Amino acid sequence: MSTETIEQQFAEQPAAKQPPVTNKLVIFAWSGELDKIWPTLILATTGAALGKETTVFFTFWGLFPLVKNQVRITGENWMQKMLSVMNRGGDDHLKLSKMNFVGAGPAMMKHLADEHKVASPHELLEMAKELGVHLIPCQMTMDLLGLKREDLIDGLEEPAGATKALAEAEGAITLFI
Amino acid sequence: MSTETIEQQFAEQPAAKQPPVTNKLVIFAWSGELDKIWPTLILATTGAALGKETTVFFTFWGLFPLVKNQVRITGENWMQKMLSVMNRGGDDHLKLSKMNFVGAGPAMMKHLADEHKVASPHELLEMAKELGVHLIPCQMTMDLLGLKREDLIDGLEEPAGATKALAEAEGAITLFI
Amino acid sequence: MSTETIEQQFAEQPAAKQPPVTNKLVIFAWSGELDKIWPTLILATTGAALGKETTVFFTFWGLFPLVKNQVRITGENWMQKMLSVMNRGGDDHLKLSKMNFVGAGPAMMKHLADEHKVASPHELLEMAKELGVHLIPCQMTMDLLGLKREDLIDGLEEPAGATKALAEAEGAITLFI
Numbered sequence: 001m002s003t004e005t006i007e008q009q010f011a012e013q014p015a016a017k018q019p020p021v022t023n024k025l026v027i028f029a030w031s032g033e034l035d036k037i038w039p040t041l042i043l044a045t046t047g048a049a050l051g052k053e054t055t056v057f058f059t060f061w062g063l064f065p066l067v068k069n070q071v072r073i074t075g076e077n078w079m080q081k082m083l084s085v086m087n088r089g090g091d092d093h094l095k096l097s098k099m100n101f102v103g104a105g106p107a108m109m110k111h112l113a114d115e116h117k118v119a120s121p122h123e124l125l126e127m128a129k130e131l132g133v134h135l136i137p138c139q140m141t142m143d144l145l146g147l148k149r150e151d152l153i154d155g156l157e158e159p160a161g162a163t164k165a166l167a168e169a170e171g172a173i174t175l176f177i
Numbered sequence: 178m179s180t181e182t183i184e185q186q187f188a189e190q191p192a193a194k195q196p197p198v199t200n201k202l203v204i205f206a207w208s209g210e211l212d213k214i215w216p217t218l219i220l221a222t223t224g225a226a227l228g229k230e231t232t233v234f235f236t237f238w239g240l241f242p243l244v245k246n247q248v249r250i251t252g253e254n255w256m257q258k259m260l261s262v263m264n265r266g267g268d269d270h271l272k273l274s275k276m277n278f279v280g281a282g283p284a285m286m287k288h289l290a291d292e293h294k295v296a297s298p299h300e301l302l303e304m305a306k307e308l309g310v311h312l313i314p315c316q317m318t319m320d321l322l323g324l325k326r327e328d329l330i331d332g333l334e335e336p337a338g339a340t341k342a343l344a345e346a347e348g349a350i351t352l353f354i
Numbered sequence: 355m356s357t358e359t360i361e362q363q364f365a366e367q368p369a370a371k372q373p374p375v376t377n378k379l380v381i382f383a384w385s386g387e388l389d390k391i392w393p394t395l396i397l398a399t400t401g402a403a404l405g406k407e408t409t410v411f412f413t414f415w416g417l418f419p420l421v422k423n424q425v426r427i428t429g430e431n432w433m434q435k436m437l438s439v440m441n442r443g444g445d446d447h448l449k450l451s452k453m454n455f456v457g458a459g460p461a462m463m464k465h466l467a468d469e470h471k472v473a474s475p476h477e478l479l480e481m482a483k484e485l486g487v488h489l490i491p492c493q494m495t496m497d498l499l500g501l502k503r504e505d506l507i508d509g510l511e512e513p514a515g516a517t518k519a520l521a522e523a524e525g526a527i528t529l530f531i
Contacts, residue, residue, distance in 0.1 A: 021198050021348050021375050028529065030393060035237060039207060039353075042317075046339040060389060140396075162400040169527045171375050173346045175205065175353040176393075176529040198375050198525050212414060216384060216530075219494075223516040350523045352382065352530040 024172035025054045028165065031177060032061035034121065040177045041124035047173075048131035055172075056128070057165040059138035062177075063145070065121060066137055066152045129155040134168075136160050201349035202231045205342065208354060209238035211298065217354045218301035224350075225308035232349075233305070234342040236315035239354075240322070242298060243314055243329045306332040311345075313337050378526035379408045382519065385531060386415035388475065394531045395478035401527075402485035409526075410482070411519040413492035416531075417499070419475060420491055420506045483509040488522075490514050 025047035029040045040056060047054040058066055119127065128135060137152055139159040149159065202224035206217045217233060224231040235243055296304065305312060314329055316336040326336065379401035383394045394410060401408040412420055473481065482489060491506055493513040503513065 023347075025343065028393070028397075030390075030531075036207075039205070039237065043205075043339055043343065047343055050340065050343060052343070060393065162397055163404065166379065166397065166401055166404060166406070166527065170377075172527075173343065173349075173351050174527050174529060175351060176531050177207075177353050200524075202520065213384075216382070216414060220382075220516055220520065224520055227517065227520060229520070350520065350526075350528050352528060354384075354530050 022171040023052050024168065025052045026165065026169040026172040026174050027054075027056045028174070028176040029056050029058045029062035030060050032064040036177055037065055037121045038124075041121060041128055042119075043175065043177075044133050045124060045127050045131055048128065048133045052173075053134075054128075054131075055134040055136060055165075055168050057136050057138060057160075057168075059141050059165075063137055063141045063147070065125070066135070066156065067147065068151060068153055125153070125155075136164070138162075138165075199348035200229050201345065202229045203342065203346040203349040203351050204231075204233045205351070205353040206233050206235045206239035207237050209241040213354055214242055214298045215301075218298060218305055220352065220354075221310050222301060222304050222308055225305065225310045229350075230311075231305075231308075232311040232313060232342075232345045234313050234315060234337075234345075236318050236342075240314055240318045240324070242302070243312070243333065244324065245328060245330055302330070302332075313341070315339075315342075376525040377406050378522065379406045380519065380523040380526040380528050381408075381410045382528070382530040383410050383412045383416035384414050386418040390531055391419055391475045392478075395475060395482055397529065397531075398487050399478060399481050399485055402482065402487045406527075407488075408482075408485075409488040409490060409519075409522045411490050411492060411514075411522075413495050413519075417491055417495045417501070419479070420489070420510065421501065422505060422507055479507070490518070492516075492519075 025044070027040055027044055029037075031037070031040075040062075044054050044056050125135075135156045137156055137159045139161050142148070142152075142159055202221070204217055204221055206214075208214070208217075217239075221231050221233050302312075312333045314333055314336045316338050319325070319329075319336055379398070381394055381398055383391075385391070385394075394416075398408050398410050479489075489510045491510055491513045493515050496502070496506075496513055
């Protein structure tokens, strides 16, 4: 649903300005850490499995898990290069927000999850694609980090901005993770 | 509301596929730190006091405040045991996400709150129960951490998963904290 | 919309207890760090530009960016004074949640943003006011920190509590950031 459509709808239907509740789930995935990628993708795949039209808008740190493992963020200037050292893309080395100081944290949690049959972020991303979850990278974040479309994994939708994300969010279950 | 009910509703009422806005508040409580437990429980008790059907779904780190103070998370293997050392259950020693590095942070904030008559997490949990807030522990997190129902405080509802949480969230005010 | 209005509405219209979806966006701004202030204000200004009635409820750490730059939080007791050292108000020295340990993080990101024409938090706050975003400071947080109305920047609405924020959130797109 584009912004124009919404505005036109309001212009043309003055008696029914309230948009309806939709059977949608829209997640603003701002965090790039393993323990937040998990709930993002578990909720997204569960929502899609329940028949909800589900969108995940990956923004800021949340974009990093979508960067190809072999790609390092390479910017035009020293600042983007510094960022690229601090935040390597890809989902093989996601940090765990709380326990990273001990180093063992992420490996430990992944191992725990494996034993208990909880899917990995990589598996969950694949499952999300198969279930038709709309995976949208944030254009502004891509610009900030000097990322091009081909630096991101396959199966994503066109990059978009906050306007698109908010249009989708109307009447939906909305979560900022 | 079970998933089946929703799907049946859609199957039986093709002309009204949009679920209505409900007078509900559903909080996904992912964080276990004191400064996030506070808004979770203040918003939940306020919502319930306003007459909203209020549900808090405690998942991941958010489950820790529901673990009995005398219980330490004891797993079957070394990894769960490591986790148990790093995250002692119960609400007596919750950390404050930003200021914990100085150690004095949580005690200081609790003291500040006491002087200003802000309820403690323990009091807020009791108040939430009295107001009929649905307090639901996440089954998957319990499995991950090797926790049993009797390791958690009393007054909680049956453990459930993301399906139940998303079903409740439909048409509700939804917050991921 | 006041709480009383909602309750009256329910009392007077027993046949239509479900509130409608509103064309609103309500953000609970809990975080005071630069990388969370950005999405808060980018989403708020975008929402307002799209014609949504947009409210940002600044609570807990989220209140700090609203404190005048020249004001340091000065409490009646040693605890509030300690807090005031740890969290200087104003938006000139907001931390970046992940990269602050290197010190260069916030300056680097601001510089990156400048080059890419992303507005600063200060500019975004001004833009939000011009677009009619309702900027509401949390009364309880102000009390906790010993802040008075005149310690906060101009252009804010009356301080309020969780009751007001939840009343606004009904039927809105809701995000806890």
